[in-house]
Structures are given as C-alpha cells and as structure tokens.
Amino acid sequence: MRKSRVLDEESALDLIQDGMTISIGGHLNSAHPMLLIRGIIRRGIKELTIVTSAQGGPETGFLIAAGCVKMLITSGVHAEGLAGIDPCFRFALQNGDIELWEADEGIVYAGLRAAAQGLPFSPWHGGVGTSIPELNSFLKQFDDPITGKPLLAVPAIRPDVAILHAAKSDEYGNVQHVHGWGDRAHYRAAKKTIVQVEKVVSNEEIRRDPSKTSIIGADAIVRAPFGAHPMASPEYYLEDQAFIKNYVSVANAAFKSGDPTGLDAFIDKYFVQPESHVDYLEKIGVRQLLSLHEF
Known part of the structure; x- marks a missing residue:
C-alpha cells in the first residue's frame, strides 16, 4: 500500500534544522513557499545556506531580516x-552580515x-572571461580535454531540503505545477523535498493528465x-503589491536610519505572531485575499 505524504505544517517544518542548506523554488511573479518561510522564521531556525536557482524574491529578504541566513547561493x-x-x-551584504556564493542563474543550475x-x-561555459570566478573561489576554470577551450567547473550544490509551492498534488506526493520548470532542478538535487500546494486532489485527477506531473x-x-x-500563485491569485511595497518601504527606512525597530515590528507581526497559516491569513484578511484573485 502506498503511504500518504501529506503532513501538517509543523510536522513538515520538523524536517528543517539549524545549519542546513535549503533551496527555495519559485521565480519572479510566481509561487514561493511562504507558509514554510514563515515557519522557519517563527521557529528561529538559524545558520542556513539558502539556494535560489533564479533570482530570489522577498522571501529571501524576509529570512535575512529575521537573522536566519548565513550564506546565499544566488x-x-x-x-x-x-x-x-x-x-x-543589499544592506546585509554591504554590512558583511551574510556570505554570498557569487553566481549567475546558469551557474546555480549547473551546480544543482x-x-x-x-x-x-x-x-x-557561462562565467568564463568574467570576474565571477575571481569572486567565487569555489568555481575552478579548466581546459576542456576535448576542445581545449576554457570551462568552469561548478561544484555540486546539494540542498538538504528543497521547499517549493505548486498548484496541486495527490496525497502520494505527485505534484503538478502551473509554472515551475525551475522547481524540478531543486527537487532533483535535494535530499528531501517539501511541496506546499493550493489543494490536495485525488490520485485519479493527477492520473487524468500525467503529462502535467512535474514532481x-x-x-x-x-x-x-x-x-x-x-507572492503570486499562477491561476490562483496575484502578488499582493501593497504588502510587498510596505515591506520595501519599512526595510529601506530601517537601514537608512540605522533604526531596525520598524522592520523588526514588521517581521514580528507577520512572521512570528501568527502561530499557524490560518492565523496568518486571518491577519491579512479575507477581503484583501479575495481582491488578489486573477481576472
């Protein structure tokens, strides 16, 4: 008999511990695993190495603001x-609060x-002839033994856990994205993968169109x-621009003034105080959430 892989949020968060390498799926204007991000912050998990295949979004900034991040691979x-x-x-790098594993998007995918x-x-090939290998000592240039042309050796990036957001899954972990080609790279490279989904559906629904199964x-x-x-979840809702603009404004003010009180209060209000996903949604409010439905 197949075993259900559906966990509640606290049981899923038990898979994430201090000092791990965590890869985060999603890309610009697409789905990011914010339930799990909030859980990491709420639990005070520290010393994380965070991997993003494309550019990271505000979820990475939230983790930095909460003091969860040691190194970024992005x-x-x-x-x-x-x-x-x-x-x-920006300010964490300028102040030397976190380490950066310098790369472009292609280099990160090569490592995964x-x-x-x-x-x-x-x-x-990417990065040859640029300053990236000088900034990232983990990258090694060598001559291709076949053509003699220079290449970069990109070391394997092995996340302990990949955390992703997708449209739907059955209870056995067969996931279907609306968009999410990059998430497959995280899943294949990671030792374990947690996927939060908008809905859990029957195995029969997944099998009805197996070509859509991404994981x-x-x-x-x-x-x-x-x-x-x-952030947005394609075909479900748009990004909450008011929320993100507020975060950017609060964060900029905190760093420019040297007073983190406002940013700390923002993180506490939305990431620490809500004890569950439902508590967070209640704090945002049903009117605001329903206003984000796509049209």
Whole structure:
C-alpha cells in the first residue's frame, strides 16, 4: 500500500534544522513557499545556506531580516519587480552580515544538475572571461580535454531540503505545477523535498493528465491555500503589491536610519505572531485575499 505524504505544517517544518542548506523554488511573479518561510522564521531556525536557482524574491529578504541566513547561493535578490534589489539583501551584504556564493542563474543550475547526477561538479561555459570566478573561489576554470577551450567547473550544490509551492498534488506526493520548470532542478538535487500546494486532489485527477506531473513522490506535501502570499500563485491569485511595497518601504527606512525597530515590528507581526497559516491569513484578511484573485 502506498503511504500518504501529506503532513501538517509543523510536522513538515520538523524536517528543517539549524545549519542546513535549503533551496527555495519559485521565480519572479510566481509561487514561493511562504507558509514554510514563515515557519522557519517563527521557529528561529538559524545558520542556513539558502539556494535560489533564479533570482530570489522577498522571501529571501524576509529570512535575512529575521537573522536566519548565513550564506546565499544566488544570482541576486529582488522584490517582485517592486525593487530591483531587495533592501535586506543589499544592506546585509554591504554590512558583511551574510556570505554570498557569487553566481549567475546558469551557474546555480549547473551546480544543482551536478548534484542531481551524482557528480562532483558540472562543466559550464557561462562565467568564463568574467570576474565571477575571481569572486567565487569555489568555481575552478579548466581546459576542456576535448576542445581545449576554457570551462568552469561548478561544484555540486546539494540542498538538504528543497521547499517549493505548486498548484496541486495527490496525497502520494505527485505534484503538478502551473509554472515551475525551475522547481524540478531543486527537487532533483535535494535530499528531501517539501511541496506546499493550493489543494490536495485525488490520485485519479493527477492520473487524468500525467503529462502535467512535474514532481513524482515528493517527501512531504502540505495543504496551503494562499500559501504563496504575498507572492503570486499562477491561476490562483496575484502578488499582493501593497504588502510587498510596505515591506520595501519599512526595510529601506530601517537601514537608512540605522533604526531596525520598524522592520523588526514588521517581521514580528507577520512572521512570528501568527502561530499557524490560518492565523496568518486571518491577519491579512479575507477581503484583501479575495481582491488578489486573477481576472
């Protein structure tokens, strides 16, 4: 008999511990696993290495503001188009509060691919002739033994846990995204994968169109309607621009003034005080949530 992989949010969060390497799925104007991000912050999990395949979004900034991050493996961190550079990311780097594993998007995917294939590194063209190898000592340039041309050896990036958000899954961990091609790379490279979904559906519904199945047998599934808020979940709701703009404004003010009181209060209100996903949604309010439905 197949075993259900559906967990409540607290049981899923038990899989994430201090000092782990956590990869976060999602990309610009797409779904990010915010229920799990809030849980990490609420539990005070520290010393994390965070991996984002594309540029990270505000969820990475939230983790930095809460003091959860030790190192970032990323090509950059934005605020869903409302800020080209997330303020917490920018100021944390300027102040030396976090380490950066310098890369572009292709280099990160090359590292994830090496892990998925069980290889120590992956050869890659991108970055050759730039300053990226000088900024990132983990990248090694070598000559291709076949063509003699220079390549970069990108070491395998092996997350302990990948956390993703998708449209739906059955109880056995068979997941279907609306968009989410990058999330597959996280899943293949990681030792364990937690996927929060807008809804859990029958296995028969998943099998009705198996070509849409993006992940087979995730380790844990968490039912999380509106679980990507304040980011978007394609075909379910748009990003909450008012929420993100407020965050950017509060964070910029905190760093420019040198007084973190406002940012600390923001993190406490939305990430620490709510004891569950339902508590968080109640704090946002049903009117605001329903206003985000796509049209």
